[in-house]
Amino acid sequence: MKPKDKVAELIRKKLRFTAGSTLRDRFLADVLHAHEESRPTAPARYGTGIGRIVMRSPLMKPVSVAAVIAVAVLSITISVKLSPPAYALEQTYKALLGLRFLHIVQHDPAGQVTDERWIEIGDKGYQVRYRQDNPAPRNFGVIQDSTSTAVYYHDKKGVVVYDSNDEQYHWVTEPGKVFENLLQEGKILQENTRYKGRRAHKVWWPFLTAECYIDPETKLPMAFGDTEFSYEEPPAGTFEIVIPEGYTAIDRRPGAASEPTPDWLLEEENAAKKRTECVNRGAHALVRGDYAEAAVQLEQALGNNSWVAFWLGHAYCGFGKYDLAIEHYDKLYKAFGGSAAEPVPYCNYARGVAFARSGRLEAARKDFQACLPAMIRTLRTPSGGIMFELGDNPLIQLGAYQPGEREIVVNMINRLRLITGQDFGYDPNATDAQNEAAISAWEQWLKSSGQVKFTPDAKPLPAAAKWVDSMGWGRKSNQEIAARYNEGWLYQITAPTTLLKVGFALYDAKRYDEALTVFKKMRGAAHGNEHVEATALIWQGHMLDLLSRRNEAVAIYQQVAEMGLTSGIIHAQYRMDYSFSSYARERIDTPFTRIENLDEN
Amino acid sequence: MLEDELLKWRFRRGSREALARIYEKYLDSMLTLAVGLLHDVNEAQDVVHDVFVSFAKSAGSFQIRGSLSGYLATSVVNRIRDHKRRLRRQASRDAAFYVSNESPEPDQTVIFTEQASRLNEAVAQLPDEQREVVLLRLTAGMKFRDIAKVQGISTNTAQGRYRYGLDRLRSLLDSEVDE
Numbered sequence: 001m002k003p004k005d006k007v008a009e010l011i012r013k014k015l016r017f018t019a020g021s022t023l024r025d026r027f028l029a030d031v032l033h034a035h036e037e038s039r040p041t042a043p044a045r046y047g048t049g050i051g052r053i054v055m056r057s058p059l060m061k062p063v064s065v066a067a068v069i070a071v072a073v074l075s076i077t078i079s080v081k082l083s084p085p086a087y088a089l090e091q092t093y094k095a096l097l098g099l100r101f102l103h104i105v106q107h108d109p110a111g112q113v114t115d116e117r118w119i120e121i122g123d124k125g126y127q128v129r130y131r132q133d134n135p136a137p138r139n140f141g142v143i144q145d146s147t148s149t150a151v152y153y154h155d156k157k158g159v160v161v162y163d164s165n166d167e168q169y170h171w172v173t174e175p176g177k178v179f180e181n182l183l184q185e186g187k188i189l190q191e192n193t194r195y196k197g198r199r200a201h202k203v204w205w206p207f208l209t210a211e212c213y214i215d216p217e218t219k220l221p222m223a224f225g226d227t228e229f230s231y232e233e234p235p236a237g238t239f240e241i242v243i244p245e246g247y248t249a250i251d252r253r254p255g256a257a258s259e260p261t262p263d264w265l266l267e268e269e270n271a272a273k274k275r276t277e278c279v280n281r282g283a284h285a286l287v288r289g290d291y292a293e294a295a296v297q298l299e300q301a302l303g304n305n306s307w308v309a310f311w312l313g314h315a316y317c318g319f320g321k322y323d324l325a326i327e328h329y330d331k332l333y334k335a336f337g338g339s340a341a342e343p344v345p346y347c348n349y350a351r352g353v354a355f356a357r358s359g360r361l362e363a364a365r366k367d368f369q370a371c372l373p374a375m376i377r378t379l380r381t382p383s384g385g386i387m388f389e390l391g392d393n394p395l396i397q398l399g400a401y402q403p404g405e406r407e408i409v410v411n412m413i414n415r416l417r418l419i420t421g422q423d424f425g426y427d428p429n430a431t432d433a434q435n436e437a438a439i440s441a442w443e444q445w446l447k448s449s450g451q452v453k454f455t456p457d458a459k460p461l462p463a464a465a466k467w468v469d470s471m472g473w474g475r476k477s478n479q480e481i482a483a484r485y486n487e488g489w490l491y492q493i494t495a496p497t498t499l500l501k502v503g504f505a506l507y508d509a510k511r512y513d514e515a516l517t518v519f520k521k522m523r524g525a526a527h528g529n530e531h532v533e534a535t536a537l538i539w540q541g542h543m544l545d546l547l548s549r550r551n552e553a554v555a556i557y558q559q560v561a562e563m564g565l566t567s568g569i570i571h572a573q574y575r576m577d578y579s580f581s582s583y584a585r586e587r588i589d590t591p592f593t594r595i596e597n598l599d600e601n
Numbered sequence: 602m603l604e605d606e607l608l609k610w611r612f613r614r615g616s617r618e619a620l621a622r623i624y625e626k627y628l629d630s631m632l633t634l635a636v637g638l639l640h641d642v643n644e645a646q647d648v649v650h651d652v653f654v655s656f657a658k659s660a661g662s663f664q665i666r667g668s669l670s671g672y673l674a675t676s677v678v679n680r681i682r683d684h685k686r687r688l689r690r691q692a693s694r695d696a697a698f699y700v701s702n703e704s705p706e707p708d709q710t711v712i713f714t715e716q717a718s719r720l721n722e723a724v725a726q727l728p729d730e731q732r733e734v735v736l737l738r739l740t741a742g743m744k745f746r747d748i749a750k751v752q753g754i755s756t757n758t759a760q761g762r763y764r765y766g767l768d769r770l771r772s773l774l775d776s777e778v779d780e
Contacts, residue, residue: 006771007767007770007771007774008738008739008767010720010774011720011724011735011739011740011770012739012740014714014716014717014720015633015637015717015720015721015724015739015740016629016633016713016714016717017629017632017633017636017642017645017711017712017713017717017721018629018632018711018712018713019628019629019632019646019711019712020711020712023646023711024628027624027628027649027650027653028621028624030650030653030654031620031621031624031653031654031656031657032617032620032621032657034654034655034657034658035617035620035657035658035660036617037658166614531712566714566715566716567712567713567714568712568713568715569712570642570711579714579715582715
């Protein structure tokens with residue numbers, strides 16, 4: 001190789017600056033936020049990931065939105081103290097795993113079918129073929145085979161055919177994940193009860209935020225709310241794309257002859273585009289508390305998806321228009337099949353709050369009583385609180401926010417305090433074991449009394465992680481963080497960068513023992529990220545040096561030296577920049593001596 | 602390249618996933634390019650941040666015929682030129698490498714190797730025009746024809762600057778190249 005080529009090769013391969021995870025995440029958040037704020041087109045409908053779910057009708061909304069969060073919550077392990085039942089959720093899970101077809105039918109209160117889906121499930125739990133039919137008044141349909149997606153607009157006698165990579169419809173992207181959730185977090189509520197005259201087991205299915213009925217013979221789910229499941233093979237031709245006689249076909253597949261788009265489709269697409277823009281603007285306005293603006297935007301977004309009406313309810317509630325709020329909460333409640341017998345807990349809760357704030361306490365009491373059991377169950381099965389979170393924060397649906405399990409529980413406790421006036425001492429900073437008494441007390445209270453009392457002045461529980469993240473890295477911020485720090489934060493804070501900031505705050509305050517504990521926790525939160533691990537170890541070594549535990553410090557530095565990392569990190573507030581392993585080798589020879597934080601805020 | 606064509610197409614259709622993938626794919630190379638051109642990690646971060654945010658906002662009007670990498674690299678170069686013009690109007694400042702006293706968030710980290718640091722020091726010694734060509738060619742993978750357009754010169758001139766740049770780097774990195 002010529003010397004010049006060698007230089008080029010060297011630069012190409014070795015000149016590389018890599019954004020650290022904090023920087024990467026922060027930039028990405030800004031980039032996605034900018035995208036959301038300015039996005040002129042409908043959300044992407046491409047790909048097979050769990051976050052890419054097209055929401056077109058009420059039936060799929062509750063579960064599809066939950067699917068976005070499922071990845072984060074499926075790993076939660078819940079210990080439910082139950083006496084061993086004759087029926088076990090595992091039986092249902094095993095039965096679900098063998099399924100090839102899923103048939104889902106939703107009815108209106110009069111018993112008419114409003115939504116019907118056929119889904120073929122592949123080996124890995126993903127949907128492989130799909131059909132959806134919505135009779136009048138919607139007059140809409142979809143057939144998706146392995147290569148194409150046909151969207152039927154029956155009122156217009158038109159069919160638009162897309163490449164299936166470009167346009168996808170789902171009930172949930174991964175039915176397998178939904179099944180797994182039942183096994184991991186579900187709870188048997190009642191064995192051998194009845195569903196529409198048939199014997200059934202009643203179970204709590206957190207992912208669906210619903211009480212579902214299981215067929216005791218097949219062990220398969222029969223229904224939740226007014227939505228029924230069956231598992232038969234569909235009739236021949238169910239997944240076959242056919243252009244009905246008299247229909248106009250618009251082929252949008254790559255390579256298809258370019259034809260002018262008919263006016264009705266242009267109108268449909270433009271209206272959909274405008275509604276999407278309004279959802280984005282309305283969602284952000286709602287989150288920042290600009291209720292008037294949120295109401296204006298969300299009014300124009302109605303029809304985009306059923307949750308828009310719910311958020312519009314929040315906007316109206318926010319500036320005291322309680323009747324309008326109740327009217328809009330009712331829309332989602334009805335769309336999701338709510339009734340006195342089948343509550344939709346998050347709708348009952350929101351509507352109850354609007355009733356209570358408008359002084360109609362008896363109506364509020366009924367709604368609160370209806371949603372209480374689901375709310376209290378969420379304290380042990382956080383994924384059951386997802387719909388409450390989604391209802392309160394539309395940014396979740398936009399993919400811009402994802403609550404953690406502790407956050408879901410804390411938010412649920414705050415809701416419970418608001419509608420019951422009770423406080424059983426749940427501490428956001430305590431361990432799950434320490435909070436066991438509080439959760440048991442909530443459960444006991446529901447069994448023994450369960451009397452609600454709207455308490456608008458109930459003080460919300462604090463959330464430390466959010467507050468720490470909002471602070472800077474300089475001296476003043478660190479002083480505030482150290483002043484507020486308590487050991488409970490170790491249970492509440494799990495993000496490595498947040499722990500690093502807390503550790504630095506305690507180091508600045510010369511509370512080296514506590515800082516050491518925080519850096520140990522940070523190492524535990526590294527989850528295989530060697531830069532996080534090395535940083536945590538090096539600062540453990542620093543703390544051990546400052547605590548005059550030199551032998552332990554050397555052993556820690558040795559670990560980093562042996563990691564062989566040539567990459568480094570910058571702590572500009574201390575004017576430090578170092579490569580991990582070479583710095584660790586220096587510290588083996590020379591103990592760390594204290595350096596000061598040189599940034600003010 | 603096929604993946605990039607697909608990403609461009611999906612991004613134009615408003616896909617968040619495509620945007621996130623483009624970001625993941627090109628963040629580090631754009632950061633490397635910006636650090637090389639600016640010789641200041643913190644300023645480079647700002648530039649790259651602004652390029653991607655601006656790119657994200659462009660989804661509705663996004664139209665490019667060339668490569669994604671080239672488009673982003675050209676955006677980085679243009680922003681840095683603007684940035685330098687602004688800096689020239691301000692009082693000169695100490696361009697501390699790696700650590701900037703002005704960083705509003707000091708713990709936003711950039712990971713680099715010692716060798717990368719040495720190479721960057723060498724690249725920093727090239728004249729601006731040569732440095733730009735070398736980095737656009739080697740970190741962003743741009744064609745000379747496209748680099749020439751960015752610099753407003755002929756393709757031959759771009760190739761000449763590249764050759765001179767590599768010659769100079771070879772002498773600066775003699776021991777490293779012979780390893």
